[in-house]
Amino acid sequence: MRVKSAFKDMDIARLIIAAFFVFLCIAAVALRLNISELISSSLTQMGMWGVLVLAMLPAIVSGTGPNFGVSLGIVCGLLGGLTALELAYRMEGVVAFPPGALFLVAILFSLPFALLVGIGYGWLLNRVKGSEMMIATYVGFSIVSIMKLAWVFLPFKNPEMAWPIGRGVRVQIALANRGLAQILNNFLAFRIGDVVVPTGLLLAVALAAFLMWLFLRSQTGMAMATAGSNPRFAEASGIVVDHQRIIGTVLSTVLGAVGILVYSQSYGFLQLYEAPMFMPFVAVAAILIGGASVKKATITHVIIGTVLFLGIQVVAVPVANAFTADWSSMGEISRKIIQNGVILYALTQAGGE
Amino acid sequence: MAVEPILRMKGISKSYYGTKVLDSINLSIMPGEVHGIVGENGAGKSTLMNILFGMSVIHSTGGFEGSIEIAGQPVEIKSPLQAMSLGIGMVHQEFMLLPNYSVAENIKLNREVLKPNFISRIFGPKLQSLDYDQMYADSRKALERLNIGIDEYALIAGLPVGHMQFTEIARELDKQNLRILVFDEPTAVLGESEADHLLQAIKEIAASGIAVLFITHRLNEIIEVCDNITVLRDGRHVTTKAKQDTNVIELAELMVGRSMSFATRQRQSSHQGRPIMEIKNLSVDMPGERVRGVNLTVYEGEILGIGGLAGQGKIGIANGIMGLFPTSGEVKVSGASLELNNPSASIAAGLAFMSEDRRGVGLLLDSSIELNIASGAMFGTGRFVKTWGPFSQVDQAAIRENAEKYIADLDIRCTGPKQHVRQLSGGNQQKVCIARALTMNPKILLVSEPTRGIDVGAKQLVLDTLRRLNAELGMTIVVTSSELAELRSICTRIAIITDGRVAGILRPDDSDVNFGLLMAGQPIDKGA
Numbered sequence: 098m099r100v101k102s103a104f105k106d107m108d109i110a111r112l113i114i115a116a117f118f119v120f121l122c123i124a125a126v127a128l129r130l131n132i133s134e135l136i137s138s139s140l141t142q143m144g145m146w147g148v149l150v151l152a153m154l155p156a157i158v159s160g161t162g163p164n165f166g167v168s169l170g171i172v173c174g175l176l177g178g179l180t181a182l183e184l185a186y187r188m189e190g191v192v193a194f195p196p197g198a199l200f201l202v203a204i205l206f207s208l209p210f211a212l213l214v215g216i217g218y219g220w221l222l223n224r225v226k227g228s229e230m231m232i233a234t235y236v237g238f239s240i241v242s243i244m245k246l247a248w249v250f251l252p253f254k255n256p257e258m259a260w261p262i263g264r265g266v267r268v269q270i271a272l273a274n275r276g277l278a279q280i281l282n283n284f285l286a287f288r289i290g291d292v293v294v295p296t297g298l299l300l301a302v303a304l305a306a307f308l309m310w311l312f313l314r315s316q317t318g319m320a321m322a323t324a325g326s327n328p329r330f331a332e333a334s335g336i337v338v339d340h341q342r343i344i345g346t347v348l349s350t351v352l353g354a355v356g357i358l359v360y361s362q363s364y365g366f367l368q369l370y371e372a373p374m375f376m377p378f379v380a381v382a383a384i385l386i387g388g389a390s391v392k393k394a395t396i397t398h399v400i401i402g403t404v405l406f407l408g409i410q411v412v413a414v415p416v417a418n419a420f421t422a423d424w425s426s427m428g429e430i431s432r433k434i435i436q437n438g439v440i441l442y443a444l445t446q447a448g449g450e
Numbered sequence: 451m452a453v454e455p456i457l458r459m460k461g462i463s464k465s466y467y468g469t470k471v472l473d474s475i476n477l478s479i480m481p482g483e484v485h486g487i488v489g490e491n492g493a494g495k496s497t498l499m500n501i502l503f504g505m506s507v508i509h510s511t512g513g514f515e516g517s518i519e520i521a522g523q524p525v526e527i528k529s530p531l532q533a534m535s536l537g538i539g540m541v542h543q544e545f546m547l548l549p550n551y552s553v554a555e556n557i558k559l560n561r562e563v564l565k566p567n568f569i570s571r572i573f574g575p576k577l578q579s580l581d582y583d584q585m586y587a588d589s590r591k592a593l594e595r596l597n598i599g600i601d602e603y604a605l606i607a608g609l610p611v612g613h614m615q616f617t618e619i620a621r622e623l624d625k626q627n628l629r630i631l632v633f634d635e636p637t638a639v640l641g642e643s644e645a646d647h648l649l650q651a652i653k654e655i656a657a658s659g660i661a662v663l664f665i666t667h668r669l670n671e672i673i674e675v676c677d678n679i680t681v682l683r684d685g686r687h688v689t690t691k692a693k694q695d696t697n698v699i700e701l702a703e704l705m706v707g708r709s710m711s712f713a714t715r716q717r718q719s720s721h722q723g724r725p726i727m728e729i730k731n732l733s734v735d736m737p738g739e740r741v742r743g744v745n746l747t748v749y750e751g752e753i754l755g756i757g758g759l760a761g762q763g764k765i766g767i768a769n770g771i772m773g774l775f776p777t778s779g780e781v782k783v784s785g786a787s788l789e790l791n792n793p794s795a796s797i798a799a800g801l802a803f804m805s806e807d808r809r810g811v812g813l814l815l816d817s818s819i820e821l822n823i824a825s826g827a828m829f830g831t832g833r834f835v836k837t838w839g840p841f842s843q844v845d846q847a848a849i850r851e852n853a854e855k856y857i858a859d860l861d862i863r864c865t866g867p868k869q870h871v872r873q874l875s876g877g878n879q880q881k882v883c884i885a886r887a888l889t890m891n892p893k894i895l896l897v898s899e900p901t902r903g904i905d906v907g908a909k910q911l912v913l914d915t916l917r918r919l920n921a922e923l924g925m926t927i928v929v930t931s932s933e934l935a936e937l938r939s940i941c942t943r944i945a946i947i948t949d950g951r952v953a954g955i956l957r958p959d960d961s962d963v964n965f966g967l968l969m970a971g972q973p974i975d976k977g978a
């Protein structure tokens with residue numbers, strides 16, 4: 098029933114996108130593409146992005162709008178991952194971390210970074226009320242650029258991460274060596290025919306979503322949502338709006354950090370330097386496609402958006418390739434059009450009540 | 451009579467969406483006459499001026515009935531531009547000045563004196579230069595007519611408000627065809643000596659043959675400068691009197707009148723409870739409703755009314771006590787000092803507030819009725835929340851039960867507790883606000899403009915509810931309202947706020963004269 102009402106919330110733009118997804122699926126069947134592989138890879142992509150899309154929710158609910166600056170959280174997550182790998186290297190011969198424990202250590206290490214950065218970022222967003230999205234976008238771009246320097250100068254010694262010559266860490270760091278690659282995906286994974294279900298990955302996303310759902314029903318969560326939906330009402334109810342916005346920003350940043358680790362383990366590599374630059378836009382587009390606006394979002398929007406947008410992303414490429422054999426970037430182009438088009442559409446709707 | 455009236459408005463009527471706001475107003479002004487218009491908020495003063503000025507709000511809502519003649523010629527004024535070309539000028543309440551331009555540039559704005567130059571001779575008059583010398587000279591002349599020492603070269607940005615007001619007037623005077631000049635509450639922002647100066651200037655302007663329409667609620671000013679005075683009340687023309695035939699007391703009485711549909715509350719046997727809230731020297735920096743040192747005591751079990759004209763500060767009092775605007779002074783609730791500028795402290799002290807801005811501050815429009823009702827208590831006192839150590843979850847069942855109780859008690863018309871508040875009518879939204887305040891179980895209920903924007907039937911219902919709460923539960927209520935009739939129908943005492951201070955405290959059955967005098971900022975003459 099909840100899903101039904103969420104579909105009712107969808108306006109014309111979202112219906113077009115949903116229709117496009119259905120069209121792509123029909124086309125995929127008609128073109129005799131490998132459906133099992135498409136489904137497997139859709140499930141994996143949805144799981145990879147799920148937590149990052151979820152990171153948009155506390156930001157929107159607390160009133161700061163979709164977190165275009167979630168790259169801050171992503172960078173914290175990467176930092177946590179690198180620190181964990183470094184720890185594993187330094188402790189070699191002393192403690193051997195099982196891969197599962199190491200993954201948890203990576204998350205644990207990323208949390209203090211995300212917490213501190215989130216507080217500072219929240220403080221900044223409180224000073225620029227009204228133009229949070231614009232500021233967030235440029236904060237995101239800036240931090241990615243600053244971290245390009247940091248990746249070169251941070252004192253990591255682990256040879257798996259370092260450039261063979263010179264200093265600094267590599268662009269991509271393989272996780273397979275320490276057994277971290279696909280550690281969630283393979284947990285309890287099973288097959289139905291040729292379809293592989295990455296159970297652990299999906300469970301991780303579901304757990305994060307469930308915790309968020311619980312939080313939104315707590316006193317603090319309610320206060321945060323109230324501050325986001327009507328700040329003046331919230332003030333009059335004794336809620337300190339700025340604190341709530343900081344809580345929302347910290348949660349978003351923390352989810353960004355956890356999200357990138359979930360993403361990276363499935364991908365098999367930690368991607369540094371340029372990689373986090375445009376990741377926020379995927380997450381923003383996904384939640385908006387799910388029916389959220391820049392002012393209102395629910396967990397249902399996160400789920401629908403993740404399924405729709407990443408489903409399109411996976412299915413569009415082979416379908417487009419089958420149509421235009423010699424123009425292989427067609428799938429990527431259509432994804433970009435949808436992604437940026439949806440963000441643009443949502444921004445034009447932002448002012449209207 | 452040899453001289454024709456410069457302006458004659460005949461049988462002017464105007465309705466907004468079926469509500470009559472002006473009913474057959476007649477007005478005629480001679481050249482050189484100062485004509486005062488007085489009336490409470492909502493009496494129809496601004497609507498009348500909007501008609502005279504051809505404002506689009508009039509025409510987009512179906513126009514008006516009646517006719518306007520200027521110097522004997524019937525005219526149809528369709529736009530402010532046309533009004534200006536007919537020689538009607540207006541000095542606005544809010545300044546329409548560009549802060550980074552000089553006084554002279556503002557005076558000449560869009561009417562700049564031009565002189566041809568080399569380029570304009572080739573490319574046409576659009577590219578002519580400004581003739582600054584002439585502009586400064588003209589401005590000087592206009593300012594001198596006001597007899598005020600403003601430097602025409604100064605930037606507006608640094609000027610005191612009084613000088614901005616004079617710049618506005620000079621701009622109108624500089625228009626060569628000016629025949630009628632309207633002042634809309636010109637002294638509202640001025641200090642006393644500036645106001646005196648302005649009144650002097652008005653007299654001189656009139657002496658030069660220009661007709662002046664002077665709108666104010668300060669009755670002593672009206673008496674001082676006007677030749678004739680028209681009183682409006684509830685959109686009707688009460689009377690027009692020559693100055694020598696009337697006085698401040700009579701005007702006050704005419705302005706307030708007794709046209710109320712509500713029965714005035716009878717004087718109660720004077721059982722006064724203990725003081726429950728003491729307000730000392732309260733100042734609140736609320737834009738447009740500044741409070742400048744209010745002293746007031748609220749007694750347990752009473753309904754205290756706070757009345758007064760718009761902009762005098764009555765709205766600021768409750769907002770200040772609730773910590774919503776920067777506040778200083780001292781407030782004691784049941785003897786304990788209240789921490790100011792902290793909404794949580796006010797809520798914890800047992801105060802609940804129903805805001806005058808119902809849709810902006812009072813409600814979460816896109817949330818359910820049940821959440822709106824519960825939210826105040828939930829955030830204020832942690833009711834409806836189950837906690838386990840640092841973890842908490844809201845108690846949906848208790849929220850639902852509470853909402854259903856109030857929906858039945860207050861007769862809130864809705865499809866159910868899950869309905870969004872935005873879809874309710876104004877009256878039912880107000881009932882949700884009442885339910886929300888009651889759920890907080892307050893010691894004192896502060897209510898601002900409880901009947902604003904709701905229809906007549908619902909008004910009575912809301913007022914009855916407040917009265918019932920007071921009678922049955924003994925709840926102390928402080929009601930702020932612009933509608934004096936409303937206050938007089940439910941309150942035990944009514945404090946009138948003028949210029950940010952308590953002008954006086956009256957009984958609901960005190961005479962109209964006293965209410966009118968206090969609202970106009972006049973001391974009550976004990977003999978009257």
